[in-house]
Amino acid sequence: MEEAITMMPSGHDKRRKKDGGLLLGRFEVGKLLGAGTFAKVYVARDVRTDELVAIKALDKESILKSGLVAHIKREIAILRRVRHPYIVQLFEVMATKTKIYFVMEYVRGGELFSRVSKGRLLEDTARRYFQQLISAVAFCHARGVFHRDLKPENLLVDDHGDLKVSDFGLSAVAEQMRGDGLFHTFCGTPAYVAPEVLSRRGYDGAKIDVWSCGVILFVLMAGYLPFHDRSIVAMYRKIYKGVFRCPRWFSQDLVHLLHRLLDVNPQTRITIPEIMENPWFRKGFRHVRFYIEDNQLHSIDDPQDYPEDDQLQNNEPKPDETYESGSESDCSVASCPPTFSDEQHHHPLPRPPSLTAFDIISFSRGFDLSGLFEETEEMTRFLSKEPVSQIISKLEEIAKVVSFKVRRKDCRISLEGTREGEKGPLTIGVEIYELTPSMVVVEVKKKAGDGQEYEEFCIKELKPGLQHLVYESPPVIKTTSNMS
Template sequence: MADVVSKSPTPTSNLISPNKKETSNLLLGRFEIGKLLGHGTFAKVYYARNIKTGEGVAIKVIDKEKILKGGLVAHIKREISILRRVRHPNIVQLFEVMATKSKIYFVIEYVRGGELFNKVAKGRLKEEVARKYFQQLISAVGFCHARGVYHRDLKPENLLLDENGNLKVSDFGLSAVSDQIRQDGLFHTFCGTPAYVAPEVLARKGYDGAKVDLWSCGVVLFVLMAGYLPFHDQNVMAMYKKIYRGEFRCPRWFSPDLSRLLTRLLDTKPETRIAIPEIMENKWFKKGFKQIKFYVEDDRLCNVVDDDGLMDNDDDTASM
């Protein structure tokens, strides 16, 4: 599926003029379609503007015929269900879903800052910057896991940055939910990106979705701090061997606390790999960490400005 990707400022200059006579220029009478942001086998993603509110959004346009031929109807329904389940400030939001006879439209949050991958491709990040992104990633992932959602393809290419430098998890195309777990309590689908895949996925004996996501988070953190992958080889099978054996070294500029955390995240044994509650209490992780408080109203996320902590015990407030 096509991702919601932004690599440039808001492309207003590429918008189709609403003054033209053709009503087709306005999608469903509300959205002024702009430039193509990305595309995949079954979908294209465009920048668009809501002419009533002026809000910039991304619209994923899915070809119904291709979905039907590919037997992906259930997959699309699951993706919609997942995106509606995981409304969090550090997750790209699905605003609405619309359909015509030939197309399905996802109206999604437009994230202006582009991929985290583009940032780290320029070189390793400062520790405080990497820590902030990792804190936001863990907040989002923990929120998903608490709702029975497992991403299964976490990597810098699927982590976007907004105009304020905040991280947003995107592309839930390979994600799974708890009701897909087999009787043994594990997932069995082989998926993910080779350099970020956990060793138990390679073993093909079933895996815990939460543990697999945390391994990927560990690889992401290593990449942010080192500027390169912990497990790398030109030959994919050779790289898989390194992953399976846990063969990596932390560079000399990693602090002892960071190295210890990464050793726990990249533990080849899922049963002893660090879990979210322990990460939240980790010394390196906790430095400067601020809990995110928010609530959902009229199907939209609302942040809570609460410097005095007055909302800490409010049942209507979710926090991570």
Template sequence: MADRTPPPAPPSLLKSPEYRKPLLLGRYEVGKLLGQGNFAKVYVARNVRSGESVAIKVIDKEKILKGGLVAHIKREIAILSRVRHPNIVQLFEIMATKAKIYFVMEYVRGGELFKKVAKGRLREDVARKYFQQLVSAVAFCHARGIYHRDIKPENLLLDENGDLKVSDFGLSAVSDQSQKDGLFHTFCGTPAYVAPEVLAQKGYDAAKVDIWSCGVVLFVLMAGYLPFHDQNIMLLYRKIYKGEFRCPRWFSTELTRLVLRLLDVNPSSRITIPEIMENRWFKKGFRHVRFYFENDRFYSLDDIDKPPEEPPEEPPEEPLEPEFASKRKGLGLRRPASLNAFDIISFSPGFDLSGLFEETGEEKRFVSGEPVSVIVSKLEEIAMLLSFTFRKKDYLVNLEGNKEGGKGGALKVAAEIFELTPSLVVVEVKKKAGDRGEYEDFCKNQLKPYFLNSTSQQSGADSEF
């Protein structure tokens, strides 16, 4: 299992006067400003414990609240916490104070790919390498239901080894944001890289939009200029909509065919990711980044999740392992979904963004030291005691009252089981229907006593987050 933490900073950088005190949240020395926008600033920083260099994105809570960007930030967090790929800038942890939110991210030293292209077109082998790494990252995101929607050289960084890193998921979307027609309708992206179907404003397949943008990037890398360009924005959009461009004479026949398939104005016939990966020009020297699929999560074999360190004032009692090989037998359940660091953060009211984002009060979480089979049996026992209907599927359990309750009708409760460590399980309980008061009584009088007992036997700790 490979370590996913960033490489140590060079000694010259660690001793650089660009670092200054005081420490951020007791553990990061913050250095020079790398860039800033309307709502955030990005600094280089050093972890004083490990000596690792990171980039810290500092977001002003008040500004995003006033700007109505809470949902935007929540989406960015959700997306960044789901992407683990060697060609994607990595988010290590999220921290928050009353006034600020901090994204601690991988520090990529090589700068933007745009700066390299601005000097002129690249050699074919170099351009192919960057395009292969871009497609690999995009394929991974699409497999996770994540769509970037703003792919361009300015959002592609290079590390010290000359490898590409996709950054800036600020305009990204996830599959469940699509409308009833299964398409996206938000007009977004950078003019020269936007797909024609986005301009049509009739809905678009976000995966096909990313592929178009990848095609524009490939053209720029190999040509040294944009396929679609005009000072007049409407004329530019007209060229994009009609697909009016020509490949330069130095493009090989194989490359020209690939670019034409990438920049096909008809999204239904545009080349797909699997077809790109089987393309002869693309496949030369391509090295697959292998992933395995488990419980609706992808993991890079070289990049397994590890939880971030807790703040100094709240050290963890024991290491939290991200992956487990344990299997549950005889229960008819898949192994419960393992929680990664970001799931754990989202459960912790003292370490997450709970001060920023409202809570519904209808989700409750309990921990237990009991085996999953025992927990399921106990939930079934509670259901029988209350004459509730009990149903289970994999690691999801549903309990439904058989009589009308208060204003909301019969109480319906869903419980989902997650594995925190091999000996510690989290049960997330949600009210699906019924009266709020009845639900609160159910949790207080039926669930909490059981989980308090089951956890205190293991650690002596209160079991509710």
């Protein structure tokens, strides 16, 4: 470990039990990273994996007294929905009688603010951080999540120099909008708040995040705030009027972008897609590509994340197109890059994992196996006597028709849509198990995306396409004997 952990005195925290000083029997707690009104954040070591994590401890009694239960639940749901390489990851949530614990990714590099406080950044460095910030914010907005408190203090930097957006405590989701389609809660940090928030007449969550990103970009490049005054009232007046001056070292492209970002009129303010097309922004920009599997983020740019038998397909991608997805569940999957090899059909498929009697029983409710291969709301199972290679080929054929991407590992297949939505693109997982040497069980289930879209896809594409592969057992003829 690169960082020594100083253990807290045994009497410091009543959470420690008879487990040798480990929190929840698993975490060796170290120094305090920060504290707020209702929470404290510590660095800790997971003794099972020897990895460092950040643990946010919240007091249940304080939360209940302050009426923040719904707020905490919403924060958990948001963190599960926005799993992205440039967003601090929530690993799990645990609780005792008195505390709630968020176990989160530990970002060693600290706040971006500490770097800016030493002086302005080089243009290429500032641009890279801004590109990563916009990538993360775009991902959130596509899933109906608005941060509402973006500032350098809430942006962390990891060991690789990559940005991590943190602190979604003031975030909101689209469902919280009023009938006018706007938010009305006054929130944010004074120097980074958008003028329409100050007017208290309602605001668009996406528009105010863009404004905050503009203030952040100015700070990164200038080393100071665009709107500043010792009097907060005077500062609000400057923000409301949009009065700021760019330093002489700003290029014309950057000045133009900043005036679009810090446009006091939210209707004409630049949008995220427009930012991504801006000449200053696009210099050296690369879309982040990743997928989530086994509750872990995997970067597509890193070859070691791919076993040799992983085969990827891309159905006529557009240049520089980003394929990402996410949902409130922990099984959201993002599509892989455009790397297709015709050699995939020359590699022998591994044998599907076999099902035991216990596996089969676990598929069914109780011990009644009559409904074993029927459907549930978001999952279908069926029997097939067809070769595994033929089943996979048919799935790839269906995916091609609807422009879905395919990712395969052994006998697990992911069909991944590209259409964005609040819950991300539709992602369907297919797993094939061996029941007998001549028969397999095919399990199809929704992994991410909208349930209605999944249902329509199953009815219109999946079921008709796979119908001829389904094995239907002959009817059982019941006979009765007459006892004389």
